[in-house]
Amino acid sequence: MAETHHPPEQFTLRVRRYDPESGEAPYWDEHTIELEPHRSVLEAILQARDRFDGSIGIRCSCRQAICGSCGVRVNGEPALACHTHLDAAKRSAREGVIEIEPMGNMPVIKDLIVDMDAVHWKKIRRVTPWLLAKQPVPEREYLVPRESMVDVTQTMACIQCGACVSDCLAMEVDPGFIGPAALAKAYRFVGDPRDDQQFERLNDLAQDPQGIFDCTHCFKCVDACPKDVNPMGQIMRLRRLATADHHIVDVNNGERHEAAFTKLIRDNGLLWEAELLPRSYGGNSWFGKFAPPAGKELLSSLPSIAKALIRGKVTPMGALKPHKIPREDLKAVQAIYDKVESRPQRYELNLYISGEDEEAQ
Amino acid sequence: MPAHDVLIIGAGLAGQRAALAAAQAGASVAIMSKVHPVRSHSVAAAGGINAAISVEDDWRSHAYDTVKGSDFLGDQDAIEIMCSEAPGEVMHLEHIGVTFHRNDKGEMDLRAFGGASMKRTAYVADITGQAMLHVLYEQLMKHHESVDSYEEWFTTSLLLDDAGSCCGVIARDVRSGRMEAFSAKNVILACGGAGQAYKPTTNGLIVTGDGIAMAYRAGAPLMDMEMVQYHPTCLVETGILITEGARGEGAHLLNSAGERFMEKSAPNKMELASRDVVSRAEQIEINEGRGVGPNGSGIYLDVTVVPRKRTLEALREIVNLGRDFAGVDITREPIMIRPGQHYIMGGVKTDVDGRTPIEGLYAAGEVACVSVHGGNRLGANSLLDTLIFGRRSGEHAAARAASMGMPKVDTAARLNADMARIDSIIARPHDGRRVSEIKNELGELMNHYAAVFRDEAGLQTALETIGRLKEEADSAWIDDRGTVFNQDVLGAIELGYMIDCAEATIVGALERRESRGAQFRTDFPERNDEEWLKHIDITRDGDGTPRVTYSPVTITQWQPEERKY
Numbered sequence: 004m005a006e007t008h009h010p011p012e013q014f015t016l017r018v019r020r021y022d023p024e025s026g027e028a029p030y031w032d033e034h035t036i037e038l039e040p041h042r043s044v045l046e047a048i049l050q051a052r053d054r055f056d057g058s059i060g061i062r063c064s065c066r067q068a069i070c071g072s073c074g075v076r077v078n079g080e081p082a083l084a085c086h087t088h089l090d091a092a093k094r095s096a097r098e099g100v101i102e103i104e105p106m107g108n109m110p111v112i113k114d115l116i117v118d119m120d121a122v123h124w125k126k127i128r129r130v131t132p133w134l135l136a137k138q139p140v141p142e143r144e145y146l147v148p149r150e151s152m153v154d155v156t157q158t159m160a161c162i163q164c165g166a167c168v169s170d171c172l173a174m175e176v177d178p179g180f181i182g183p184a185a186l187a188k189a190y191r192f193v194g195d196p197r198d199d200q201q202f203e204r205l206n207d208l209a210q211d212p213q214g215i216f217d218c219t220h221c222f223k224c225v226d227a228c229p230k231d232v233n234p235m236g237q238i239m240r241l242r243r244l245a246t247a248d249h250h251i252v253d254v255n256n257g258e259r260h261e262a263a264f265t266k267l268i269r270d271n272g273l274l275w276e277a278e279l280l281p282r283s284y285g286g287n288s289w290f291g292k293f294a295p296p297a298g299k300e301l302l303s304s305l306p307s308i309a310k311a312l313i314r315g316k317v318t319p320m321g322a323l324k325p326h327k328i329p330r331e332d333l334k335a336v337q338a339i340y341d342k343v344e345s346r347p348q349r350y351e352l353n354l355y356i357s358g359e360d361e362e363a364q
Numbered sequence: 365m366p367a368h369d370v371l372i373i374g375a376g377l378a379g380q381r382a383a384l385a386a387a388q389a390g391a392s393v394a395i396m397s398k399v400h401p402v403r404s405h406s407v408a409a410a411g412g413i414n415a416a417i418s419v420e421d422d423w424r425s426h427a428y429d430t431v432k433g434s435d436f437l438g439d440q441d442a443i444e445i446m447c448s449e450a451p452g453e454v455m456h457l458e459h460i461g462v463t464f465h466r467n468d469k470g471e472m473d474l475r476a477f478g479g480a481s482m483k484r485t486a487y488v489a490d491i492t493g494q495a496m497l498h499v500l501y502e503q504l505m506k507h508h509e510s511v512d513s514y515e516e517w518f519t520t521s522l523l524l525d526d527a528g529s530c531c532g533v534i535a536r537d538v539r540s541g542r543m544e545a546f547s548a549k550n551v552i553l554a555c556g557g558a559g560q561a562y563k564p565t566t567n568g569l570i571v572t573g574d575g576i577a578m579a580y581r582a583g584a585p586l587m588d589m590e591m592v593q594y595h596p597t598c599l600v601e602t603g604i605l606i607t608e609g610a611r612g613e614g615a616h617l618l619n620s621a622g623e624r625f626m627e628k629s630a631p632n633k634m635e636l637a638s639r640d641v642v643s644r645a646e647q648i649e650i651n652e653g654r655g656v657g658p659n660g661s662g663i664y665l666d667v668t669v670v671p672r673k674r675t676l677e678a679l680r681e682i683v684n685l686g687r688d689f690a691g692v693d694i695t696r697e698p699i700m701i702r703p704g705q706h707y708i709m710g711g712v713k714t715d716v717d718g719r720t721p722i723e724g725l726y727a728a729g730e731v732a733c734v735s736v737h738g739g740n741r742l743g744a745n746s747l748l749d750t751l752i753f754g755r756r757s758g759e760h761a762a763a764r765a766a767s768m769g770m771p772k773v774d775t776a777a778r779l780n781a782d783m784a785r786i787d788s789i790i791a792r793p794h795d796g797r798r799v800s801e802i803k804n805e806l807g808e809l810m811n812h813y814a815a816v817f818r819d820e821a822g823l824q825t826a827l828e829t830i831g832r833l834k835e836e837a838d839s840a841w842i843d844d845r846g847t848v849f850n851q852d853v854l855g856a857i858e859l860g861y862m863i864d865c866a867e868a869t870i871v872g873a874l875e876r877r878e879s880r881g882a883q884f885r886t887d888f889p890e891r892n893d894e895e896w897l898k899h900i901d902i903t904r905d906g907d908g909t910p911r912v913t914y915s916p917v918t919i920t921q922w923q924p925e926e927r928k929y
Contacts (some may be wrong), residue, residue, distance in 0.1 A: 041691065053800035057852040058844035062403070064568035067604045067685060069494060070403045086688060112539060119400070120515070128760045133502040134461035143417075144458045146470035153677065156488055159495050163402055195463070218596045282699050 011037045014089050016047055018059060019104040020114050029111070032056070040090035044082075044103065045073050047089055048115075060114035068229055071162030074169065075115050076104040081166035081227040106169035108178075122178075123165045126185035130208070134192060137199045147196045156252070158191040161232045167224035179213040183224035183234030186215060190237035193244060205245040209253040215241045216257030240351065247349055261282050263291075269340050270325075272333040278324035280304060365775065368394040368512065369765035370758065371533065371548035373519050373575060374555030376404030377493070377747060378729025378754035380500040382552050382718075385758030387510040391765050393758075394546070396514040396535060397555070398570065398854070401501050405556055405568045406729075406750065409493025410607035410681060411477060412485035413457075413747040415450035418474060421484055423447040428922055430745060433479040433638045434709075434738025435881035436897065436924040437588065437917060443509055444920060446745075446752045453751050454486055461499045463488050465678070475678070476612040479638035479742040479929070490607045490681040493747060518854050519574065520782045522551060522582045522725065523773060530582070530725035531771035534782045538854070541847025543783050545775035549768055550724050550761035553579060553712060554754060557730035558865035560858075562705035563807025564603030566595055575731035577861035579712040580868065584720045585901040587733040587915070589865070590872030591709035591882050593741055594816050596642040598704030600662045606682050606688050606701055610667050611635040613678060617646065618698065619654040620662040626678075630929035637929035640740040643703035647816045650702065662700035682763040709737040709882065710872065713901060713915075718757025724771075726761055728753040735899065738917075739881015752804045789842065789856045796839035799856045803841045806833055806859075810866055814873055819887045823874045830867050837863055843922060868902045871910045875900050879899040893924050 013035050021029040045063055052059045062072040066085045066226070073084040078095045079102070092101045109117040137145070167183040174180045177301040181189075189208060192198045208214040215238055224234040245251045246258045263282035267275045282288065285297025301308075311317045328336075370386040372379045373799040375397035376550075383395040397404065427447040431438055458464055458472065464486050467473040474483040488495035504511055509643075523532040523545065532547040553575035559567025580586055596617070597606040611617075615634050619625045629645040630637035637645075646663045649655055656662050672695045676683060679694075686694040706788055711733035715716040718726040729750040736749055813826035837859050844852035878892040879885050899915045 023848050045694060053798070053804075057798070057842050057855070058846065060849045060851060062399070064399065064403055064405065064570045065408050066568070066602065067408065068690065069491070069681070070405070070407050070568060072399070072403045073865070088688075113846075116849055125756060130507055133506040134499075136459060136461070140459050144464070144472050147466060148467060148470060149466040149473075152463050152466050153489075156465075156495070159463050159488065159498065160491055161785075162407075162494065163498075191463075192461075195461070198459070211743075 009040050011039050013037050014047055014093060015100045016051060017100050017102045018048070018051070018114070019102075020059070021111050023113055032059075036160055038089060040093075043085045043088060044077055044087040044101065047101075048084060048103065060116045064114055069162060071164035074106050074166050076106060076169065076219040077208040078102050079104075079290050081169040083105055083164055083166065083229045083291050086229045095123035102275040106165055108171060109165065109166055117165070119165055123163065123168050123184060125273065126168075126182050127163070129181055130185050130189040131192070131204065134195065134200070135198055135200045137197055141171065145197045151194065151196045155191050155194045158187045158194070158232055158237055160230050161187055162230055164229065166227040166229060167234050170223040170227045172221045172223055173217055173219045176337050177217060180217045181208070181214055183218075183238065186218075186241060187232050187234040187237040190241055193241060201244075202249055205249055206242060206251050209251045209257060210255070212255055214255075215245065216253065216255045218232050220295060243351075256283050259287070263287050267325075269337060272336045274325040275325040277317065278325070365545055365547055366512070367547045367770050368392050369548070370394075370550050370552060370761045371396065371546055372552045372554055372758075373397070373533065373563065374404070374553065374731070375401035375515075376406035376554065376556060376729060376750065377497055377500065378554070378750035379554030379738050379753030380406070380497070380504055380794040381751045382554055382728055382758035382761075383511050384500065384503055384507065385755040386762040387507055389759055389762035391762035393510065394512040395504070395546075396517045396519065396533075396546075398538065399576070400515050401504065401513075402498055403570070404497060405571050406497045406747070407494045408566070408568065408605065409747050410490040410504070410605065411609035411612065412475060412487035412492045412744045413454060413496070414477065414480065414484050414742070414744040415454040415486060415748065416447065416484055417451045417454060417472065417486065418482070418484060421482060423450065425481055426450065426484060427479050430736065430742055431738075431922045432927055433740055433742040434735075435640075435740055435891065435927055436893070436922075437591070437735065437738030437881060437899070438626045439735050439738075439918040439921040440922060442736050446748060449752050453748070453755070457496060457499065457751070460503055462495050465489065475609060476516050476636060477641065477743045478608050478611065478636045479633070480636075485744045486613065487609065487678075489677070490679050491607050496747060507637050518857075519555075519578065520590055520786070520857065521778065522578050523547070523775060523778055524722070525773050526584055526773055527723070528583070529723035529771070531773050533777055534775070536786070537622060538753060538849055538851075541850060543779060543786070545779045546774065547773060549765040549770060550726060552718065552728060552757050552761055554727070554729050555731055557708045557711070558862055559705055560803075561806060561866040561869075562810045563864040564598070565705040565802060565807070566598055566603055566813070567706070572858035573729065573861045573865035574858065576711055577864040578724065579720060579722070579727065580864055580904050581923070582722060582725070583903065584722050584725065585713045585903045585913075586868050587710055587713040587899050587901050588735055588738070588872065589708070589710035589868040589902060590876050590900065591605070591737070591739050591918065592705060593639055593707040593709060593813065593870060593882050594643040594703040595706035596639055596646055596703050597665050597701040598706070599685070600657060600700045601691050602689055603704045604685060605704070605706065606665060606685065606699070608639070609677070610665060610670075610679055610682060611703070613667075613670045613674060615665055615667040616654050616669055618666055619649045620656045620660065621654060625649050625654070633929035638740055638742060641929055644884060646703050657700045662702050663699045664698035666698040667694040668696060668698065676771050680805050690744065705811065705815070707741055708869070709733065709735065709739065709741050709747040714753075716756065717760040718753050719760065724764075726757040728757040739883060786853055789853050790850075792839060792841040794841045796841055797836050799837075799840045799842055799852070799859050800886050802836050802840050803855075803859055803862070806830075806862060806866060809871070814866075814869055817886050818873055819847040819885060820874065823870055827867070827870050827874065830863060830870060834867070836864050849879055868910055871902055871912065873901045875912050897924060
């Protein structure tokens, strides 16, 4: 069986400490502990706390990645301390010393403890995080498809640990972005067939300049999530529901941008970057650039365009013509479009299961 | 000073359900917890919640299974209430948003669970507790205008007025270190069990018996504290729980010879006998040299007999736990488990409305002993217990509040005393033992002497050791001298809470000279209804020593009979 037992080893932890009462800046604190290599970073911190310094502050409880208390950064990456093995942490450590810091994007209260209420929970409250149930409420349970419940259970599985919030690049630039955790929470209701306000919720999140179109697809939240909630995937699904299903045209030009993007690829097989902006703002055709909103947007983008020209990222000739791909490749791309668009209904679900992909192999 | 009709301590399932019920009844409500509500340990409940919602089922069948599971120590009036109200409560949860798993007709699906005569466990994959806790928290956010929330406030003591009624609490804001008195017409304790008095345990680090000990110190009786549940399937090294849902889905237990040894002690129900029976059978295999693993200290749980696709969909969490915490792919190979401390059936004695004998003080959930679990709780009955008696406590407390004025109590003396107590802990010289050392010794002691098998000599040893630990805890020292998030000083207070709970458990276990439910005395291996079909109540004398009395078990329709699975 796989239960191979390794003897305890020594591990050195560098813990980021901060005492708000001291008036001093944050500092690093080092402790060496002894544990089996497959034990968790949390157990290591607790050992340091029990043996050497009881004042190390960290929220923790369940030790099994379900209560969501012990979100930290291990060697710079967000993680649950209880869900990170010491040997893995040592492998990704610089000079073999495991660095543990508080999560990012949230103010630090003390040591590894951050103010989740000021950021994370505030954003959760933003998305009307409760079911707005269809009326009348049935006497027994709502009869809903099995698949739908499995689907929303993937986002129900979010433990609100904040790891995705900690690593969200869009939130770093725009702290007002609703963010990955709260938008995943929003999907939990949007995707729930018992909820009565799918359109209203989607419209709200699409029209908000810091809503679903504020995400920059960096995938950081997908990597950070210890529960495979796939927050970015949920944001993309909210977008598709808003645009493809509800045809919500938003003030952020999210829908127009998406339409321009997909049409350019259908027509050319590759993205025609220079056309994307004018078409997103002026209308989804070659004439889009002559519409006043596109002109305005082009003017305000002149500095970026100039910079791109100077750095050789675009050439004037390249901007005027689309990229060329072989004719059969273009046909293959268009065949995908035809196939997808010929379906009577757009249908996608999260499969809240692990490892089914390997089963298929 | 904040004042509320109903003040709830603890924000797990029982506490949140109580808060919502009391608010709906029109009371001014506050809920206070030493952690953020979604960190409460209800979050770890995996397998599901029992309710006779199937058209072929009857709540009386559920009640009988519960009575039998309790080894006839459960109070049948309370069990009847819990089981008859279960379907309505589960439907309510469905209506407010819990994403219960469906069958192909779109109805709630049900899975098999230990000790149940039919499939009656509704579930959300194997994160049922998490899904329910998060949905209740959604409702708290929705009703934030009618429920005040004190998140990360640690309760240090209960306030009693001159007539002996509970009229509030003293608490410390963990974040700022500020202490405050809260007055309340009613206080509902909903702060869970005391699993951290054991090491290892499936329970989270926050489960330190706070409510049980505070009630005990205030004079409330504790009931059936000797009844401590060992869950049959915990990871050998860390004690992490593998849900009973695994066996519900068909997994087998195997000894070193590859035998399904459960056929010896439960030929009909096999792996789905009640937890006390399965844990004992496992421990016998281990003790008699038929265990598996390096020291023969484990048993194999074989989930590979469950279709892989079903495991991946319905037992996803334990697939991850096996991979992350034991390095085992449970869909491909057996995983090594053993019995581990999981739940305490005992707690603060209450009636069916959550009332303790102290006027104005209620208790619900694991902190309480109604008793619906008696000598042994059935799997998936704990979530039900938290909701039914959480709700009933909230409703009853709200009604009581409507008929009385806000108590006027001088809280200054008590507030100052608690502040001084904390200051004195912080100031202790570093010449005794560390809090963490004493806690470790306590946990190992309990897991050694007050576990699956017990006897007089071992329990006596444990009791003497507890006496020493108590003294040592009075001078145990800590490192943190700050006020902001001083978790160290709270740990010292929690240690005192756990020692009180552990002492009551040992006293109860010594007193009960028979074997019933989770209490198995090797020196009294038989159940003895004639002498011991009764509850053991423990109250604290003026000098702090536990005093034992008895109270009768309520029997309505089911006379005690031999228990076979």
